[in-house]
Amino acid sequence: MTLVDPLTVDLTGYAAVVVSPGVPLNRHPIAAHAAQFGIPIIGDIELFAQARAGLPAHRVVGITGTNGKSTTTALIHHIVATAGWPARMGGNIGLPILAQDALPEGGVYVLELSSYQIDLTRTLDCDVAVLLNITPDHLDRYRDFDAYAAAKARLFAMQSPGHAAIIGIADAPSAAIARQVALSGRGEQLTKIAPGVCMDQSRWPALQGPHNAQNALAAISACEALGVPQAAITRGLETFGGLPHRMERVSEVGGVQFVNDSKATNPDSAAPALQAYDRIHWIVGGQAKSDDLEACRPGFGHVARAYTIGDAAARFAELLAGEMPVERCDTLDRAVAAAAANARPGETVLLSPACASFDQFRDYEARGDAFRTLVEGLK
Structure with missing residues (x-):
């Protein structure tokens, strides 16, 4: 193996430049260098997306949002596993998805996706895509708040028309994305999670507080879209242990x-x-x-x-x-x-x-x- 400075390489004929999501494309010179050759910049999630055709039949759930995505990702993964289905969790949580073994037929990949990862992804067609919320964050990486919201919206733009979209509508940017999805003709595939829904959370010890009610609703909707039996959803909510450093x-x-x-x-x-x-x-x-x-x-x-x-x-x-x-x-x-x-x-x-x-x-x-x-x- 020969290591070279990518900023000095003639990229003619290359398929793509693969970078870590931590590379700030709005400031790093690799973006301008790749653009000179018309070469896309991608990340590990796009590599996974391109490899899907060679994997055993499976489905993908993608979860994004400013807050709550780790808990919701882990909860969906837990419920799917509780149902006895093969499942892997990755993306912006735990092991990178490319570092994990492929699932057998019928498996479900549950991916937490940051805006940075979505920026580096072009072809990820999620069977179920979830947006929890959008509030100001990471604005050092984007032109403005609208550009940050647009990065989240791309998760739905990459989906096939018949695939499920689940969107929290408590904030104006997320509600606007839900309207865009509905206007695109996908109203029947759209589930909107409204704020302030009262739920009995007393049997869910790791899911307390109104924000976790919203996370749970999103997870329930995602699992229902996958066809997870209701008994497994109920059992999964009750046995979910939560995540470190999150309440x-x-x-x-x-x-x-x-x-x-x-x-x-x-x-x-x-x-x-x-x-x-x-x-x-x-x-x-x-x-x-x-x-x-x-x-x-x-x-x-x-x-x-x-x-x-x-x-x-x-x-x-x-x-x-x-x-x-x-x-x-x-x-x-x-x-x-x-x-x-x-x-x-x-x-x-x-x-x-x-x-x-x-x-x-x-x-x-x-x-x-x-x-x-x-x-x-x-x-």
């Missing part, structure tokens, strides 16, 4: 529940957890993606006290001071200690930072792991 119940110490929601890296993704618990000691902050916490406001009434950390500690303390008692703690260890000292039995200490982690941690997983270690030290 993960870490421990109970002295009657106080400690919840790790470190994956909540923007205000929109933190908002649901604030509405899922009654009396919250909220650890919030890090490297802010926005200058306000307005998306979290519906849950402010549930917060007994906030503890601000990271680069955003001062700004968030100032923002929240008129809304609730606030302690500026700066670091996670101080925040956990302060919250544990103030919380009373029946209350919840919630790490839901509404920020990226890179100011103090390698990533959100390292932040969540640190929180878990600190809580274990309280026992």
